[in-house]
Amino acid sequence: xxxxxxxxxxxxxxxxxxxxxxxxxxxxxxxxxxxxxxxxxxxxxxxxxxxxxxxxxxxxxxxxx
Numbered sequence: 024x025x026x027x028x029x030x031x032x033x034x035x036x037x038x039x040x041x042x043x044x045x046x047x048x049x050x051x052x053x054x055x056x057x058x059x060x061x062x063x064x065x066x067x068x069x070x071x072x073x074x075x076x077x078x079x080x081x082x083x084x085x086x087x088x
Contacts, residue, residue, distance in 0.1 A: 028086035
């Protein structure tokens with residue numbers, strides 16, 4: 024399976040609350056942007072009943088939903 028969605032070209036393309044896909048060690052996951060910055064962004068996602076937050080630093084590991 025390939026990458027979902029469209030690629031993110033710059034961190035400025037992301038806005039708070041935007042739905043995205045990000046890559047973690049076990050595949051692509053759906054998430055929402057919680058804190059975009061100039062060099063990275065934080066995403067919030069669900070793992071079962073728990074809410075998790077992950078920092079993404081590489082544009083290759085995040086895609087528009």
